[in-house]
Amino acid sequence: MGKWLRIAMAALLVASIFGLAGCASNGEQxxxxxxxxxxxxxxxTCGVVVSGKLEALKSANVVPNMSGRVDKIPVDVGSEVAEGDLLVSLDALNLAALVDVYAAQLDKARNSDLPAQKNQMELALTNAESSYKTAEAEYQRSKQLLDAALLSQQQFEQSEKQYIQAKAAYQAAQNNLNILVNATIPETIRQNEAQLKKAQADLDNSVIKAPISGIVTARNINPGEMASPAQPVVTLVDLDTVVVQANVDENQVNDLQAGQEIKVKVAAVQEELFTGTVTNIAMAANSSTKAYPVKVQIKNPGHTLKPGMFAEVYLNSQEExxxxxxxxxxxxxxxxxxxxxxxxxxxxxxxxxxxxxxxxxxxxxxxxxxxxxxxxxxxxxxxxxxxxxxx
The missing domain is CATH 2.40.420.20 (conserved putative lor/sdh protein from methanococcus maripaludis s2 fold)
Structure with a gap:
């Protein structure tokens, strides 16, 4: 009897378990x-929403003005630089040597004996002028004597010849002095100056500095490699202000004006809206989109807004x-x-x-x-x- 009782109780327990499981299964279903x-x-914030992508207001692809082997690059991607900071320096040993050579040649040319030659020419002009005036006076006196029949034709012609020769000598002395005065910096000096100027420019160009303040977003060359004007060595972006360009429908474009404050949402950064300023409104629609490109600038002091981020611009916005x-x-x-x-x-x-x-x-x-x-x-x-x- 006890055996059959135990079997019955076990069967009842199993049935209860399956019954509960069935109820749970039915509930979940x-x-x-x-x-x-x-x-x-x-x-x-509600209103008409147009979208666009953020861009840096100012950016620069920095290219060298000359080819050369890279000596140093003190910056890398992510480095913050100020305008005028060193970005890349090229090997400049030969350039510095050329500057020294051309400077020495120019100094030598400028210290030539030109002043002494000028003094000699001035003295020669003074003597020629004196001889010319004397010959001219004698020539005028001879004409008067010839007219008064007090001088022979042969004597007059001799006086006239001396006058012509003295006049020619005086004019030649004037020309020689003028040439020397104009040649105070002769052709050799001009050439040396041009060579020195170019060598100094090349030396200056071997130091590549930041044209704007910003952040390095690309560095395309390493020390020891050859740089050339055909490829940017560094790319900079200024993130203090970013801009979003949105395409606005013809029904809304006339509701905007330059200088107007407008709300912009960049969900990747925060849910709260940024305040931007309309800076440019196209006067003609884009031929492809048939919409009017509008640019909105946003102050970005913390640099949380990055180029390429998706932005939504709220037109005629209202807050609730x-x-x-x-x-x-x-x-x-x-x-x-x-x-x-x-x-x-x-x-x-x-x-x-x-x-x-x-x-x-x-x-x-x-x-x-x-x-x-x-x-x-x-x-x-x-x-x-x-x-x-x-x-």
């Missing part, structure tokens, strides 16, 4: 898997404050709005008063409190009291 979101207090939930969580039926509240693993339908939407989120003005959780997916499968499984 009836549940709906949903994702959820918690309601939060905040501000929502309230409880915010994802737009997918809101359902409408018969001119009423409601959400599926998640409470103790069940879905509870609650009517709410909805405000503005930015296309992603919506403001709930009445019927929902901060921290309450709402279902976001599979809303059509829910019913009052329906069990839910959170995804």
């Amino acid at each position: 009836g549940a709906v898997t949903v994702s959820k979101a918690a309601a939060r207090n905040g501000k929502l 404050e309230g409880v915010i939930i994802p737009g997918e969580a809101l359902m409408k039926s018969e001119n009423k709005s409601y959400v599926w509240l998640i409470n103790s693993g069940q879905a509870l339908k609650r009517e709410v008063a909805a405000g503005q939407s930015d296309g992603n989120n919506v403001v709930i003005n009445l019927g929902l409190n901060e921290g309450e959780e709402v279902a976001v997916t599979n809303l059509d499968l829910l019913s009052e009291g329906k069990p839910v499984i959170i995804q």
